[in-house]
Amino acid sequence: MQTEKKFKVLPIMISLLIAGFIGMFSETALNIALSDLMQVMHITPSTAQWLTTGYLLTLGILVPVSGLLLQWFTTRQLFITALSFSIVGTLIAALAPSFEFLMVARVVQAIGTGIMLPLMFNTILVIFPPEKRGGAMGIIGLVIMFAPAVGPTIAGLLIENLSWHWIFWLSLPFLILALVFGIAFMQNVSSITKPKIxxxxxxxxxxxxxxxxxxxxxxxxxxxxxxxxxxxxxxxxxxxxxxxxxxxxxxxxxxMINLRAFRYPMFSVGVVMIFISMMIILSSMLVLPLFLQGGFGKSAFYAGLLMLPGGIINGIMSPIMGRLFDKYGPKWLVFPGFLVAAASLWFFSGVTAASAAFLVIVLHTCLMIGISMVMMPAQTNGLNQLPREYYPDGTAIMNTLQQVAGAIGTALAVSVMSAGQEHYAEAHPGGNPLDALTSGVSNAFMFGMIIAVIGFVIALFIKRVPVNHQK
CATH class of the missing domain: 4.10.860 (DNA Excision Repair, Uvrb; Chain A)
Incomplete structure (x- = not known):
């Protein structure tokens, strides 16, 4: 299409990347501060958990509606609205004197993220031709994966030296910068059809x-x-x-969401593989810090540091995987990706408090590499099969199910870990609580390995989608 050549791709990408990075950073950075917040605000773990649950719940409700929003409002309107919610939510959080205020702030932030994520993917589908989408998705992947990698480490530093409020004060100027940049350069890329609500x-x-x-x-x-x-x-x-x-x-x-997108087999396969990958990555990102702080007795900052190399390499791998996908297709990336992830999780199940920190870094890095080999190729290949009019529906389906996968993955991992701890305590009355925790964590990682093996079986059905079908 002739209009596609008129897009100023670089400024649009920069606007989206800054907004996406800070959104993901504030989402994950707060996780490492939960134990600190429990002491400061005198709240229980189940109450503190609502800061994450409330965020996920808002995303789970809002993202399905995003397909409709993308067809009712212009790209600029949605971008400015998303960032306005993020800025207001971040400011409330930075000033929050109590748990209730912080909870409200998290919901307002989630509204911003819930609009921004589908907008980001939909815009890339429109401004890039199919044969270049792998590289573009890879760069987005770098940002989206890099933010959770550095989030815990930076948050740990801020908590040790200042206070948890600074997680949000740090994010605020970047969000304002993204808004100003977006107002100046963001273009309207999608067509407004205004379907019936x-x-x-x-x-x-x-x-x-x-x-x-x-x-x-x-x-x-x-x-x-x-x-x-x-x-x-x-x-x-x-x-x-x-x-x-x-x-x-x-x-x-x-x-509202055209579920006929599931008639396209590679889209369906891609959705399932993204779902499985998100379950693995979010459950391991919850279980591993718990073990590092509870089992290894490390600080939040140290736990964040141990997880930093894997997160950085995952971010770096994303654009590389994008280019490899554009060149070779998904099959030879997704197969070994699930195998590497399954092997890493199996080795993780044998880690104890006596294990070397270096082993944890290596295994976490291998797990992140495996997931990066799956996520971007599965997502891009699946969306490539959809006709243009299905792009808002496809991105809404994928982003919604990622939030649901996050909730399911973390819940199942915590349940498996808790059951393992209880079983060990019953079998060894008066035993060491650290051994019970190790047993529970081992079970959680074995559960992750089983999911990765299921992913590998599903990956057997993936085929490269031809990219000359634009409709």
Missing amino acids: DLLSIALSTIGFGGIVFGFSSAGEGSGGWTSTKVILSLVIGVVGLLLFGWRQLSMKQP
Whole structure:
């Protein structure tokens, strides 16, 4: 298309990258500050967990609606709105005197991120031709993966020397810079079709995704676990809501999210592999710091430092994988990627408090390399198969399921770890609590390995999508 040549690709990318990096940084940096917040605000772990759960819940509710937003509002309008929410949320968090204020701030931040993530991927699909999308997605991947890598380390430094408020004060000028840059350079790239807004679809989507994320997150908090009425009821309501939502979308002429995108087999395979990858990466990012701080007795800053090399290499690998994908396709990246991830998780299951810190760094780095070999190729290959009019739906589906995968992965990992600890304590009454923790963490990593093996089996079905089909 002729119009595609008129896009100022570099300024658009810079605007998106700054906004995406700070959004991901503030999302993950706060995780390392949770133990500090529990002491300062005198709250329990299950209450503190809501700072993450509330964020995920907002994303789980908002991201499905993003496909509709992308067709109702211009790129500039959505970009400025997303950053405005992020700036207001970050400012409230930086000034927050209590847990309640911080909770509100996290929800406002999540609204900004929930609009920005689908907008970022949709814009790349429009401004880059299919044969160059791998490299572009790789650069986005570098930013999205690099932020969680440096987040815990920088947060650890800020907590030790200043206070947790500075996590947000540090983010604020960068968000303002991204907004100014975006106002100056962001272009409208997508066409506005203004499909009919179906309030029932929005309600069913909110109940469905909200119920699933809330149910799994509540189970992972450790308050009553999977058998609590709150968890069972949330999951049942969520599943029923999702089934009704799916039925409603397939029976409408202009659905909120066009689930017919799943008719494209490589898109479906890509979605499942992204789901599995997010479960692995987010569950390991929760379990590993817990073990490093609880088992190794290390500070938040030291735990962040041990995880830094793997995160940085994951970020660096992303654009490399993008170029390799453009050249060779997904198959020879995704196969070995899942194998490397499975092997790393299997070795992790044998790590104890006596293990060398160097071993943890190497295994974490290998795990990150394996995941980077899967994520970007699976995502780009899947989206490449969709016709242009399905781009908003495809990005909304992928981004929604990533949030759901995060909630499910972390909840299952915490449950498996807690069950392992309890089983060890019952089998060894009066035993060392550290050994019980090690046993629980080992079980959690074995669970991750099983998921990675399932991913490998699904990867057998992946095929390269031809890129000369633009519609």
